[in-house]
Amino acid sequence: MDTLMLSRLQFAVATYFHFLFVPLTLGLSMLIAIMETIYAVRGDEEYKAMARFWGKLFLINFAMGVVTGLTLEFQFGTNWSRYSRYVGDIFGPLLAIEATVTFFLESTFIAVWAFGWNRLSPKAHAVAIWLVALASSMSAIWILIANSWMQNPVGFAMKNGRPVLNDFMAVVTQGYAILTILHTLAGAYIVAGFFVMGISAYHLLRKPQDSFFLRSFRIALIFALVFSVFEVIEGHMHGAGLALKQPAKLASLEAHWNTSANAPVYLLAIPDPENDRNSIEIGRVPGALSLLAFHTPTATVTGLKDIPRDQRPPVAPTFVSFRLMVMLGMLFLLLTATGFFLRNRLASNRLYLKVMIYAIPLPYIACALGWTVTEIGRQPWIVYGLMKTADAVSPVSSSQVAASLAAFTIVYTLLGIAAFSLIARQARKGPEAVPKVQPARQEDGV
Amino acid sequence: MIETIWFVLWGVLWAVYFMLDGFDLGLGTLMPFVAKNEAEKRIVYNSMGPFWDGNEVWLITAGGVTFAAFPGTYAVMFSSLYSPLMFILFALILRGAALEMRGKAASTGGRKLWDMCLVVGSFVPALLFGVAFANIFRGIPIDGEGIYHGSLLGLLNPYGLLGGLLFLSLFLVHGCLWLAAKSEGDLHQRAAKMSGRIWIAALVAAALFLGYSAIETNLYDNYRAMPALFIIPFLAVCTLIVVRVFIGNASWWKAWFASCAAIAAAALFGVAGLYPALFPSSMGKAYTMTIYNSSSSPLALKIMLVVALIFVPIVIIYQAWAYSLFRGKVKEQDSGYEKVY
Numbered sequence: 104m105d106t107l108m109l110s111r112l113q114f115a116v117a118t119y120f121h122f123l124f125v126p127l128t129l130g131l132s133m134l135i136a137i138m139e140t141i142y143a144v145r146g147d148e149e150y151k152a153m154a155r156f157w158g159k160l161f162l163i164n165f166a167m168g169v170v171t172g173l174t175l176e177f178q179f180g181t182n183w184s185r186y187s188r189y190v191g192d193i194f195g196p197l198l199a200i201e202a203t204v205t206f207f208l209e210s211t212f213i214a215v216w217a218f219g220w221n222r223l224s225p226k227a228h229a230v231a232i233w234l235v236a237l238a239s240s241m242s243a244i245w246i247l248i249a250n251s252w253m254q255n256p257v258g259f260a261m262k263n264g265r266p267v268l269n270d271f272m273a274v275v276t277q278g279y280a281i282l283t284i285l286h287t288l289a290g291a292y293i294v295a296g297f298f299v300m301g302i303s304a305y306h307l308l309r310k311p312q313d314s315f316f317l318r319s320f321r322i323a324l325i326f327a328l329v330f331s332v333f334e335v336i337e338g339h340m341h342g343a344g345l346a347l348k349q350p351a352k353l354a355s356l357e358a359h360w361n362t363s364a365n366a367p368v369y370l371l372a373i374p375d376p377e378n379d380r381n382s383i384e385i386g387r388v389p390g391a392l393s394l395l396a397f398h399t400p401t402a403t404v405t406g407l408k409d410i411p412r413d414q415r416p417p418v419a420p421t422f423v424s425f426r427l428m429v430m431l432g433m434l435f436l437l438l439t440a441t442g443f444f445l446r447n448r449l450a451s452n453r454l455y456l457k458v459m460i461y462a463i464p465l466p467y468i469a470c471a472l473g474w475t476v477t478e479i480g481r482q483p484w485i486v487y488g489l490m491k492t493a494d495a496v497s498p499v500s501s502s503q504v505a506a507s508l509a510a511f512t513i514v515y516t517l518l519g520i521a522a523f524s525l526i527a528r529q530a531r532k533g534p535e536a537v538p539k540v541q542p543a544r545q546e547d548g549v
Numbered sequence: 550m551i552e553t554i555w556f557v558l559w560g561v562l563w564a565v566y567f568m569l570d571g572f573d574l575g576l577g578t579l580m581p582f583v584a585k586n587e588a589e590k591r592i593v594y595n596s597m598g599p600f601w602d603g604n605e606v607w608l609i610t611a612g613g614v615t616f617a618a619f620p621g622t623y624a625v626m627f628s629s630l631y632s633p634l635m636f637i638l639f640a641l642i643l644r645g646a647a648l649e650m651r652g653k654a655a656s657t658g659g660r661k662l663w664d665m666c667l668v669v670g671s672f673v674p675a676l677l678f679g680v681a682f683a684n685i686f687r688g689i690p691i692d693g694e695g696i697y698h699g700s701l702l703g704l705l706n707p708y709g710l711l712g713g714l715l716f717l718s719l720f721l722v723h724g725c726l727w728l729a730a731k732s733e734g735d736l737h738q739r740a741a742k743m744s745g746r747i748w749i750a751a752l753v754a755a756a757l758f759l760g761y762s763a764i765e766t767n768l769y770d771n772y773r774a775m776p777a778l779f780i781i782p783f784l785a786v787c788t789l790i791v792v793r794v795f796i797g798n799a800s801w802w803k804a805w806f807a808s809c810a811a812i813a814a815a816a817l818f819g820v821a822g823l824y825p826a827l828f829p830s831s832m833g834k835a836y837t838m839t840i841y842n843s844s845s846s847p848l849a850l851k852i853m854l855v856v857a858l859i860f861v862p863i864v865i866i867y868q869a870w871a872y873s874l875f876r877g878k879v880k881e882q883d884s885g886y887e888k889v890y
Binding site: 159162163165166167169170171172173174176177179180181182184185187188190191192193194195196197198199200201202203204206207208210211212213214215217218219222223262267268269271497498499503506507510514518521522525528529 | 598599600602603605606608609610612613614615616617618619620621623624625626627628631632634635638639641642643644645646648649650653655694695696697845846848849852853856857860861864867868871874875
């Protein structure tokens with residue numbers, strides 16, 4: 104394989120792995136902050152135990168997110184040096200601002216929180232986790248603005264063959280970025296909601312009246328329900344945004360070949376990119392694609408045939424990933440809505456609890472599929488319409504990249520096993536024993 | 550003008566990174582030699598626990614600023630130093646995982662494995678950052694396309710290795726001093742003793758490095774053109790000597806602060822000599838990446854400067870507050886690492 108393909112594989116390995124940890128960091132920090140705030144306000148020790156228990160899982164996950172994030176920043180330089188040089192004026196500042204404004208805050212206060220139980224008042228301690236939660240979401244926002252600029256470059260002028268920043272606000276406030284941010288954050292919050300619900304379900308199956316896990320479950324349920332509803336609505340707006348900005352991506356995620364008004368959606372289709380058609384099309388819903396993309400059934404939607412072959416993304420992975428993601432999104436809505444109706448008799452519905460344990464990985468998969476749609480759907484461009492991925496790779500030897508790719512694969516596999524088995528073990532173990540009656544401030548000033 | 554401001558900030562960011570992460574890299578390397586039993590090991594881990602992550606963000610920021618302010622340099626520097634950077638990255642990954650997971654390992658075997666990850670993961674960056682920067686001071690064989698024409702072993706030339714040993718010995722002293730300030734009893738005694746011994750190595754390495762730089766690099770050109778700059782290496786040597794004085798007085802915190810200053814001054818010695826180059830080529834002056842041929846547009850630099858001027862002081866304030874929050878000695882009965890979580 105050549106340096107380009109190896110570098111693409113390496114970046115894929117590194118980002119997918121990184122994104123196994125990021126969404127939980129984003130969402131679980133919020134949930135812990137909510138739990139600890141209830142403790143700080145009411146003084147109910149059980150909520151403190153909740154913050155500590157979920158916090159323990161959070162910290163393992165957080166550390167993995169940090170160490171795998173560092174490699175991503177470095178890889179822009181090591182493997183995509185031509186890209187880095189080309190976009191440095193716009194992409195670089197966004198990363199630098201992310202580190203300066205948010206990442207310091209997140210990393211400093213996570214330590215204050217983890218080690219500061221006996222050094223801070225309950226309120227100050229709750230503030231620390233809120234800072235972590237807000238900083239990590241802010242951090243995601245900056246990164247997503249940078250990614251959105253690759254999807255939809257704005258706010259620049261070409262100078263000596265390079266895009267040069269001329270309107271920072273346009274970069275930061277563009278619509279594409281706002282949609283991406285909402286979509287990604289909501290997805291991350293769903294991951295965390297299902298994570299807490301699934302682990303709580305595991306314990307509730309064993310101890311049905313355990314108030315610790317009943318309360319945890321309900322907090323996570325409301326959280327996940329709100330964002331599942333939000334995600335479906337936002338996902339639709341997202342598709343409509345795509346229709347305007349990236350017609351090639353829209354056409355390939357629907358395997359839509361012929362430019363047409365009244366464009367249909369097929370419930371089932373198998374794309375056949377060799378022959379510019381779908382080999383099977385079942386369940387035609389006429390006008391549905393036009394309606395979804397442009398809010399009117401008669402609108403014309405560009406088909407892949409009208410996009411030059413060398414500017415089309417790979418259709419099959421984009422199409423399949425998109426379908427699966429949407430189906431999972433619907434499933435999350437169904438599962439959380441069911442949970443909402445069962446909320447006062449959760450413990451007695453063993454089937455639902457069992458399903459929720461097995462549902463833990465699903466939102467993770469949905470996130471990975473979403474990124475597949477976003478990133479493969481942007482191909483062959485690395486910066487949409489400006490620079491092709493093939494022109495972005497570093498002038499390094501393929502043997503170097505092959506070696507580092509092998510190392511990434513091995514190290515990440517082992518780390519993944521270590522981290523997830525540790526999380527699973529700690530999750531099964533359950534919380535520390537909670538003292539029954541105790542003044543809330545007993546631990547201060549130790 | 551603004552390019553020069555960013556050059557200074559770039560140098561300061563790297564210096565601050567080495568000054569802060571230096572102690573936990575050094576202490577991580579020394580852990581098995583200084584801690585003799587499980588309780589002592591836990592104290593060593595605990596003494597770094599609340600700090601390493603925040604320290605590492607300075608590296609992320611230094612990398613991010615290189616990307617943002619000098620994308621041309623970032624591209625050439627990171628791709629030409631591909632293999633050594635990958636070694637550093639993997640080391641930092643293992644180290645971070647060890648720091649977080651070691652305390653939760655179920656078995657002694659598991660803890661031993663993580664201990665090894667910590668040692669390797671701390672030693673490799675401590676050494677290789679020195680090797681990499683010494684080679685940068687010396688010039689890297691890159692052509693006009695930014696393509697690297699050397700080998701991995703070529704970086705391990707005598708000057709590069711000396712740079713590595715200088716960094717390593719400074720970080721080891723820094724780590725010993727930190728532990729001496731944070732611990733009590735036998736552990737404290739051992740760390741204190743070690744700090745004095747390794748200090749001799751650091752002094753020798755520093756003296757050799759300052760001399761060898763005159764032969765091997767063009768760093769002193771700037772110093773000859775602007776003799777006031779000599780204050781930087783002078784301060785580096787002075788603060789290193791002050792470190793020894795405080796070790797003699799058993800004033801561990803003062804010694805640690807002096808060691809901070811020595812590390813920062815050592816890094817800035819090289820940076821000041823580089824200006825206006827960021828990444829010199831040994832294959833021809835025209836190929837050198839400088840602040841003129843590799844910087845971002847004035848608008849990008851201006852926006853980032855505003856952000857930096859507002860946020861870096863805020864970062865310094867809350868990081869200093871966090872350091873002071875955890876300033877006391879780490880005691881065995883805290884057994885913090887496992888219990889706090």
